[in-house]
Amino acid sequence: MASQSEQARLGLTTTTLPSYAHKKASTDPPGQFPSPLVFPPHHAHRQTFIILHGRGATAAEFAPPLLDTATSAGEKLQDVFPHAKLIFPTASRSRATIYKRSYTHQWFDHWHMNEPAKRQELMRAGLRRSCEYIHGILEREIRDVGRENVVLWGLSQGCATSLTSLLTWDGEPFAATIGMCGYLPFANHIEDIARGSNSDAEDLFGNGDDDPFSHSGDEDDEGCIFGREDSVSQDRPTQAVAFLRDEIEIGGENRMVFQNIPVFLGYGIEDEKVPIEIGREAKTCLGLLGLMLR
Template identity: 65%
Template sequence: MDSSGGGKNLRGLFPEPMIISPQLEHRQTFIILHGRGSTAEKFGPPLLSTATTVGKETLQTAFPHAKIIFPTASSNRATIYKRSYTHQWFDNWHLEDRTKRQDLQREGLRASSAYIHSLLQKEIEIVGKENVVLWGLSQGCATSLTALLTWDSAPFAAVVGMCGWLPFANLLEEIAGGNDSEFSSDPFSAGDEDDDDITGSLSSSSSYGAAKNDLPTQAIMFLRDEIEIGGKGGMAFQKIPVFLGHGTEDERVTIELGREAKACLELVGADVQMVEYRGCGHWYSEEMLSDIFEFLREKLRTKEIGV
């Protein structure tokens, strides 16, 4: 294991990522994000040592040409914990009340998305866009999906999400589904005072109202405005395949949140498939990893590079 390199820090917010060198010639890169409260050093080794149900493969034996980057989230105070600092990609309110206090997500999602974008860009320059994968668990999945929707360069190979959700999904669905009329006249006409910041953004953003004839684009422009992330505002994510794996018994991020993420991604034109795993809780399983490996083999340029 090599803990050096792997992407320039963003304003010193993020620790250096843990990097696992490829077993063979470097031809692919996987960037894999942990969940809230974890770190690369805690999350990486168990994932690397877990073997699949089919073939008893590990991530490294299945993809020996892959460099694996495990970034660590910045450390800051989580509002819902009301105590010590923790590693989190962004702050957020209780997920069972996910439409409240959505403003808490903005700053962290902006910084984390920009940081992940910088890691992606660097690896794309090394191995090519068709050989780079973004992957995340839980809050790392939520961050990966946000980074995907705000990605502004050429499409890369794939995104994998495990046991996660999509931030601002309720608002993105309203816009992409053409159901935002309740916000058009009075920014505070819906919801309670906890929602004022976010509903105000929905109606007042100048670029939000600039694409009324294209609802998916309008939704993505809203997201970019909401987390204040710059760029051309393209829809490159529509050409990046997404795999979502979620346990039906997940007690932390319910299966309903995973289904909501899939539905919202489809509304904005993403190429997404979701597999639900009966009896699986808030973690990955050997069966889930088997399906992820199969998905990645299909999406990566394995035949051309002789893997």
């Protein structure tokens, strides 16, 4: 487990419910990720859960009801996993377009949930920053407790961020990803490319003779163009994930590591905020990309 000095350097704060119950989200500087709330394990540290809240919430608001929820047998999360450290990050505050540009905690900006295919450009910058941030937490926890003992978990927009972080992860496979009542950003484009049913892949990688750069001499000896593998050598799922990586301009290698990480998706059919149809679309996309869905 990381030392206190290491936790301080990483911005991790170990706390308990009473110490943050009255934390005011409005004091968080715009554009910065507040220190995550970290609940130490009841016993020796053997697992880590990284749990992301939904849009408009904070870790301080999200953690208490989750930790207080009990199973039919009366067991709570920390009773069932006494060796798990629970990390609750908080999204940075930024202007939300649909809220007339007022500030809120959100992992990324986006348009209305009943029109998920519109204004998708709003998601790019926030998703890149949030995925890089979550990747950093994953890397540190994997170093501390081992890749087979780290779980990434998200609700609503936190689910969307978890899934995007999963698809763009280029480290070693970790234990699992859990998504609750969420969706997959750019799902319509990802599905089209994975099915081979539109020209998004050609728009991204070039389409032969119509591509002005296809014979420009900018290819290296291994057939790469501008650092990306030539689409001719990529299967459709790989092209779809390469599209996502390019869309949010995130670095790293497109290693398709997520195909070796189990994913569980859960949904409430009466969810009033996120239509279940886009949850089902996420499931379809992930299946096309070769994920191990549970």
